Amino acid sequence: MTTPDAAERSTTAQSTSDEPRFRYTPALAQEIELRWQDRWEELGTFHAANPTGPLTGPGGEGPSGDPFFIMDMFPYPSGAGLHVGHPLGYIATDVTGRFRRMCGDNVLHALGYDSFGLPAEQYAVQTGQHPRDTTEANIANMRRQLRRLGLAHDPRRTFATIDSDYVRWTQWIFLQIFDSWYDAEAPRPGGGTGRARRIAELEAELAAGNRPVPGHDGDNTGGAVWAALSREEQRDVVDAQRLAYVDSSPVNWAPGLGTVLANEEVTADGRSERGNFPVFQRNLRQWKMRITAYADRLTDDLEHIDWPEKVKAMQRNWIGRSAGAKVRFDVVGTAEYDPAGAGAQVEVFTTRPDTLFGATFMVVSPEHPLLDEVPSAWPDGTRSSWTGGYATPVEAVAAYRREAAGKTAVERQADAGKKTGVFTGHLALNPVSGLQIPVFTADYVLMGYGTGAIMAVPGGDERDAAFAEAYDLPVIHTVEPEGGLPEDFTGAYTGDGKVTGSTGPDLSLDGLTVPEAKVAITRWLEEKGIGEGATTYRLRDWLFSRQRYWGEPFPIVWDSEDRPIAIPDELLPVDLPDVPDYAPRTFAPDDVTSEPEAPLGRNEDWVKVTLDLGDGPREYRRDTNTMPNWAGSCWYYLRYLDPTDTEHLVDPALEKYWLGARHNATSGPAGGVDLYVGGVEHAVLHLLYARFWHKVLYDLGAVSSIEPFGKLFNQGYIQAYAFTDERGQYVPAAEVEGDELTGWTFQGKPVEREYGKMGKSLKNVVTPDEMYESYGADTFRVYEMSMGPLDLSRPWETRAVVGSQRFLQRLWRNVVSEETGELTVSEDPAETGTLRVLHRAIADVRAEMSNMRPNTAIAKLITLNNHLTGLDRVPREAVEPLVLMTAPIAPHIAEELWARLGHEHSLAREPFPVADPAYLVQETVTCVVQVQGKVRARLEVAPDIAEDDLREAALAEPNVVKAMDGRGVRTVIVRAPKLVNIVPA
């Protein structure tokens, strides 16, 4: 998409009449690149061979070498097209893939398109076109831009998530999850307990009486309780256990988007990640996925995969496992003032059960059921500061609950730290100290975490201390450090130490360490039956339905009783219907009372469907929700293995070959994709969801590996400078002149420079198309790879691209005459000096490439190339390995030179050069002689010089003698052959 502007700006050398005919110009580069791209496609050069099935290697060959599965994060084709930042990761994986292929691996690398979801739909709505049209056009454009880059993908393995035969399997997986429940006690084949099982097995066990019926009391021995239920009641029991289930609970509702969202899609300040709209908590009936059942495995299995620590930490934090105990407090019910509390209990979760003696009050969240009934009068001892000025607990609690409900997440967030709350009138009994403690409600306790209630220990918790201070509540310290707390210490002590002040009628924790006390109190609670060790998670179940048009429809129908039924496999896929209007029903962004309305509901003919599900034709209503776009990206890596497969989600033999545990030398025990490259922004969204689905599929026997992505690599971003004029308006960055020293000007006027993203509105976009035209794809690839380490973000600088172009031009000139186009290489053997430089380069490049450091690999290639440039004639023996080593990074020019050097076949599978150790040892080594750490002399010595000889030679060196200045020698440190350090007395 080269704009006329961009074309004019392309000032880099175009062919001019006096230029040598065969110079490596952008025009020649373009000709070479297009030719080789066609050739690769024609020959199927990058077809990866499957061990079974229709997908063979080039020429119908089977697999050879180790399988190596390399992947980019699923691209989402936007209407804006690509800028030069986007291909960075694609080039990096391509370079690695080409390198591994030359190292003999069977490389699988392909690219599909993630194409359902909000952005595509927003773009379609804005431009007034059907999302399918805009999405397909965007994919076509992106394909074109990427093809021009010369990526070594297997073109047979591409697809888009909107393809009907892809949707079919996405829906199929949904139905597998719908047809499963989590048996937390079931042993897993690979070790550990807890796995998904089929719903039929649950029904069988309930009918046989092997387990109690959830939600129904009574002894189910022999299936008595189960048998007593009606068919409808049985279905309700089972439906509530499914891994994909519908329930009514507080969810994130974004009126401005017209849909509900998953927790992961809401930012910390309560707005939608997409569009930045306010998000409200509404109680709505929605589809969810029971990802919480997998919380432990999702945390524990991180140990078995090679991911950046940062991402692992983000996942751990998001899952938020914390170990502690649940404790039940009796609410003191007396006829006089608290009939409501009689017999009630409040269960709390705490990570610090050892501080139970310090619990001087309790706090329940405003949504807590205990507050449905509160005493009608304030009990004795109620302080005026607790009541909020209300005459009765009933009024006070009602007012506070109302206030809390009206607060948006944003407001709650803004108030964090400032403690508000009110006494509920309830009193509870501290089970260890026997003291009566007041129960407060406050919005710093969240209904969604733990039990929605806490025991407040102001002596050991900062938040509780802040609340205690605001409401004049007593503080007891139960832990003190070595030497005790200072006399005047107030507030919370959260450090380590010994337990103190924790002796009650039949228990004492005094003198124990905190960990010891945790164990002791937990055991005591369990013995007394008033609590037990417990683990809670921050992770919530995954809200899976969206009220938008552009997504996979749920393969579910609802019967007349409003219970969900799976659509049979043979009726998949359920394609998106045409609706009169696909635009979402959106509302004013702050319209709290609005309700989601699914666009699919607008086609009554589609919603009403008559099916024969085994009991004769009946009328059903289709589910009108669509799936979030994460659905498609949860399993696409499996589809690459064979997108033509209509029989399986994935052929088990292929899954084992490409993804199984230890399928090659670097694959770990968890298996998975060998290299997965993408930005860090999906750390807890896509990567968590995909791991969850994979584990369900593992439990159900569809895959053998326990993790989808064995190695993850986060690439940095290409950033750019943007410039603003004196009004703060962005000016076209390409037309700004100047530098760091002189300052920056636009049309003669000074402008301010800022550093950040590349974007249309910032007027600093540079596109790959501009690069192809001005330099060619190879130069662009070399430049992107040479800018710096892959995991670092760095600024784009168009004027620096010429350095990469010069490298390729010199390489070209080392093989081909610019005047005649003839081969200029010499067939004579290379001199020893050249061979040393060559083999040094081979050894270094191999090491750098193996460790994904293309920037330093390129530096070594340039060094070798520059050496060859200095020779009268370049020996074939030296330049052929250079061409091969350049191939992963600049494949087109390498292929062209390889062909001109007389080779008939593509170099894509030529062995990557191997260094001859004989040329790696140097004839002489420069030895540095230091006196007291300062360099005083240099010696040329043999690499295998003996330590004693070296010491002597160093001490005899005139400069050393001078530096010693007559002082005696205390020590001599010899690190033969490179260093001698003399320490004077």
Next chain:
RNA sequence: GCCCCGGUAGCCCAAUUGGCAGAGGCAACCGACUCAAAAUCGGUCCAGUGAGGGUUCGAGUCCCUCCCGGGGCACCA
């Protein structure tokens, strides 16, 4: 506030286990080529590693404190 990553030449970046601060590129400057310029080729210049302290014969590298930049989390009991 807590956690993670980074700070080396005018700029982007290199630097095995602690061992000569410089591999490569950009820019600048000089020269060659040219009538001239661009392109090209050859060459030159430039920092003591964010600051301070410590360990060591020796610190960009290890330890401590602080500063700056980027990212993540943030009432999660």
